[in-house]
Amino acid sequence: MGNRIFDLDRYAKKAREAAAEGIVMLKNDNHLLPLAKDTKVALFGRTQFHYYKSGTGSGGLVNTKYVIGIWEALEMEKCFAVNKTVKAVYEDWLLEHPFETGDGWAKEPWFQEEMPLKAEFVEEARKESDVAIIVIGRTAGEDKDNKAEDGSYLLTKEERDMLNKVCAVFERTIVVLNVGNIIDMKWVNEVNPSSVLYVWQGGQEGGHGIIDVLNGTVTPSGRLTDTIASDITDYPSTANYGDDDRNLYKEDIYVGYRYFETFAKDKVLYPFGFGLSYTAFDKELVGMEAEEDKVTFQVKVTNTGEYEGKEVVQIYCQAPQGKLGKPARVLCGFTKTKLLTPEDDTIVTISCPKYFLASYDDSGVTGHRYSYVMEEGSYQFYMGGDVREASRVGEIVLDTLTVLETFEEVIAPDVSYQRMRPAAGENGALTISYEAVPVRTVDPMKRRGENLPVEVAYTGDQGWKLVDVFEGKVSMETFIAQLSDEDLCCIVRGEGMCSPKVTPGTASAFGAVTESLEGFGIPLGCCADGPSGIRMDSGSLAFAMPNGTCLACSFNEELLQELYEFEGMELRMNHIDTLLGPGMNLHRNPMNGRNFEYFSEDPLLTGRMAAAQLKGMHKYGVTGTIKHFICNNQEHRRNDAEAIVSERALRELYLRGFEIAVKEGDAYSIMSTYGPVNGFWTSTNYDLLTTVLRKEWGFKGIVMTDWWAKGNEPGGPGDVKNTSAMVRCQNDLYMVTTDAKANTQQDDSMEGLINNRTTRGEFQRSAMNICYALMKLPAFLRVQGIETELDRQLKECITEEEMELRDIKILEVEGEAEIPLEWIDTRKGKATVLQVVLKGKNTARLTFLSRVTGAEELSQIPVSIFKDKQLVKTVTLTGKDSEWKEVSLDLGEFFGNTCFLKLYFGQGGMELKECKIEQI
The missing domain is CATH 3.40.50.1700 (Glycoside hydrolase family 3 C-terminal domain)
Structure with missing residues (x-):
């Protein structure tokens, strides 16, 4: 290369x-x-x-x-x-x-x-x-x-x-x-x-x-x-895992090693953080400094063994039990050394923010409800290679309780249950006791009503393009004022799967999904799965990454960032703006089928790994959509099974990794989950998506649903049509509909606008969120016809084989449609890939006439027909088949009204005519 x-x-x-x-x-x-x-x-x-x-x-x-x-x-x-x-x-x-x-x-x-x-x-x-x-x-x-x-x-x-x-x-x-x-x-x-x-x-x-x-x-x-x-x-979550309808998180903050x-x-x-090596390391604390907002450790690591290797250094904190009760140890910092040869040494620095040492009081027992506090007493620090092996290296002592930050009640459960907490046992040991979980006291939708965005008066098309906002010629509000109600309802709909408007085989198109929106110079962004590499159902090739757990087990942020720089280049080469990943839900229980995509049972490690991946992709202008926000901790009935979680557990565990990804990784695209948490499907949880994400964390970006996810009105059932409620809570994009303008998902956006269940200002706010995000992505350059030097260099790296795979023709079918013969290359070893998009009926048939000319009688001339990578049939003619023969193949049902049809010719010499797709 x-x-x-x-x-x-x-x-x-x-x-x-x-x-x-x-x-x-x-x-x-x-x-x-x-x-x-x-x-x-x-x-x-x-x-x-x-x-x-x-x-x-x-x-x-x-x-x-x-x-x-x-x-x-x-x-x-x-x-x-x-x-x-x-x-x-x-x-x-x-x-x-x-x-x-x-x-x-x-x-x-x-x-x-x-x-x-x-x-x-x-x-x-x-x-x-x-x-x-x-x-x-x-x-x-x-x-x-x-x-x-x-x-x-x-x-x-x-x-x-x-x-x-x-x-x-x-x-x-x-x-x-x-x-x-x-x-x-x-x-x-x-x-x-x-x-x-x-x-x-x-x-x-x-x-x-x-x-x-x-x-x-x-x-x-x-x-x-x-x-x-x-x-x-033995896992405390097992007893409350996998229910059809509701899972009580009775273990509360006591997940995994906690x-x-x-x-x-x-x-x-085998304890958290455990792993053996061929060599041995000595770790010595050579410096510790307690500052106002963090505690910093300097550790000398020496390779005392016979092999070269790297060592992971982990810092844990044991906080005083106080009134809240705490885990015996919590990971508060880690790093990995460079490669050390025998007798070589290095000094590493690990900073532990006090924010990660604090506990959240959701009950008011400390006198500071809804606050992160550090209760008075000794905070002891342990350093080592795993949570069990780590030995005490120092402490800081607080004479009085310290309040680090105070918030407001958010995402609290609407039912009470008994949660786990420590109690003093014999000889200083801790035993399990239980306490009632505080329930919701504030209606989050009342909070929404008190913070409605100002509506910008509709002006109609004034000739402003989105690039004018970028160049400072006009405000975003003035630009968005041009969008009609129909435009606003369309821009919050993504199109897919496999939208023909963007890179073939990807998960969604978003932004300029209609001609009207395109006319305002809004880009068309492209999303693609996923955490293990780019998924393109068209058959196009991509690089398959190690899974999330494997990457996290490296404990190597620098390595992940370097690896995802390559991922960033690959995304940009394929005109994909955001990768739908990294996945970063906690491993609450080993039974979760998607744990392989996710990183860890620990939120600090999870957040830092995700931030490293984002930093790598951001180097090349693309981003990742961190997911699934929040508590996607089981796949069984994932669309409906409700998670009931205390606010403390949400704050200290399930939100923490996402918070780190936003604040340290500059995440600006997030995917909500399928299921409900504490009474609200996450796509319609105002406090999750507005109060916490945007107000508290300062998030500037977009939130999208998982594909065909539900939302609900307060107290009501979940429904995929509740787009109006989603927009109200700043879930900006509903993923996905087949045709945004035709509203093929039949959502209630326009109805919500007309009935004022969701204000025009709220739709405008989501439109602005989407446009701001698009201005940061390569799609914004593409819509202006700008090819940067980076894009030119990346284009030169595309091989001839890859270019052939990308040469996909789009055939829209309403009733029936002819496949132009000039699209089909019947030479030996050649493949023709079509993206077939059905209008209306969702099943179709392929028919064509074929014959062989100029071949010996015993010659075998095959054509293999694949639908979405699955072989439908291989049709083989011989040299005797010189007369036209009709081939008819039922292609079955199309997923999302689209499929990728590939015709592969194993030998040359076959002729085709009258090729067509007809709906049945």
Whole structure:
């Protein structure tokens, strides 16, 4: 790639580095790892042949040019002597037991059938090999949760049998967990493998990252972002997780290590922040300074071992219990060192804002209700490599209670329940007690009524364009005054999925979704999934990233920022303005199917990882849409199951990561969730989207719904048509409708305006939010026809293969439509991709006439027809088929009235005519 600005080789190298740094080593008896060159190894487990680069759903469906799994990496690196006999047996078995993909969205099973092992087979493998590598795989994904069942959170009978038999015969065994989320780990003590590695889902370069750790090219430095408990029932949220209608967050702020370190240390198998290394480090506090707003630590880290490596330094605070009750330890700062060679040292600085040491009083027990306070007493600090191992390094003492900031009641629950809190037990230990959660006392919609935006009088088109606002010729208010009621109702609608108006196969178009809005010089922005890389359902290729948990386990903000600079360039190359990610909900419970997209059980780590990704993308003018705001903590009935959470837990946990992303990462695009929290669907929660997000945090940007999400009137049911209520609360964009002007979603925007349920000023406010955001994005340059030097350089990096994939013709069908023959390239190895958009009916048929001329009689000339990457049929003619033959294929139902139709010609020589799509 030379010195091109977008270099796929450098992208891959950085992703490989991230995948390796996210690997967490839990066990390494007798220093088995790293393996010496040419070690004789036997691989067990079918996942060695089908590496999970990511989970499924919008957070994982990235079309990528290649995926380096474990076997691919082994064959490329050639660092070990691999048992070919074992491999051949697996390959023969897989012919009769192919990978099961499932049928439709979220239907792929969480695990794949495992090959049963015979004792004599394992014994023969041991005679030829010194080390066994056992690979266990799990996917994860949207619209489906994990379960405490075999093949999901638990191992299957066949997997347990494999572990038992291999570990009984091989003295040296390595278990590699290619999984999205943490799984049950009781089996480690039962079968006692020598080494255990969580390698997560490392994206398309994940296999390389695994081999880099196995052979010692990289010393493992990943740390757990979740507590691994003995049993799923040990997590305090489990008892109140997965309900059809309502989940009470009775554990309150005691999520993850905050619970286990306070109440249940004995239930922990592997603590938060834990991870082993091939080398050893000495950490020495060399400076500590308490300032007015933060406490700063300087730590000298020395590599005292025999391998080069990186070390994660973590700072925890133990606050006085006071009247509020506190977790035993809370992460308040962390950093990762540079690569240190043996005997090398470095000094790192970690600043811990006092804001992160404070607790939120939602009951008034301290005399300062709705305030972040630091109660009087000793604040003790611990420094180390994980929450359990960290040792005391200092303290600050407050003689009196300090109020850091006072707010107003927001997002409080409308029902009371008993929440967890500490009580003094024997010998200074803390025991679990409970207290009533304060309930809502203020009507948030009354607050809305007291803060209505001023309506700007409608002027009609005065000739002002959005660029005039940018250049300071006119105010945004004067510009927006030109928009009619219809314009205002249209601009709050995004179009998709796969809108033909923007990059093919992406999630949405927003902004100038009508000719009228386009006439005002408003850009057309483009959104694309997602957290694991750009998803384009057109078949266009993109780079598949390591999953969110893997990236967070690196604890390396600098690395994530560098990686997402490449993502930023890739987005800009594809004319995509915002990536729908990072995903940053907390891992409240291991059962959440989307935990693989998210980072951690800790809000500070979550916020810092998200901010790092945003900073990387912002370097190239694009951004990320942080999601899901808030409490998207289960997939089961995610559109309707209500989260009931105290204001304290919201403030200290579930809002905190987003707050960091806004304040430190300059986030200016946010996605609300599907479900309700404390009585309001999040898209219609005024206090969440206006009082907290905009008033308290100073957010300047847009909020969009998740796709086809509901909203509700106070006390009413959720409905996808409640766009008026969404706009009232500053959820600016409803995602998505097929046609914004035709209002195909049939929302109530115009009705809300006419009946004054939502004021014109509120619609104008959302229009301004959208326009301000668009002026920051590359879409604003595109609408003006401006191609920057950066854009020119990036265009030069697009390969001929990629250009062919992007050459997509749009065919709109109302009744029937001919496919122009000049669009179809029938030469050998060529593919034609059409985006077919149906008007009205949502099912269609493809028909065409075909024949072969000038070929030998025995020649086979195929054309394969794909709909949205799924093969519909391969039609094969021979040299005898010189007469025109009709082909008719039912294409079935279209998702969102659009599909991508690909015709691929495996051989040349076929002629087509009378090609058409007709609705049926």
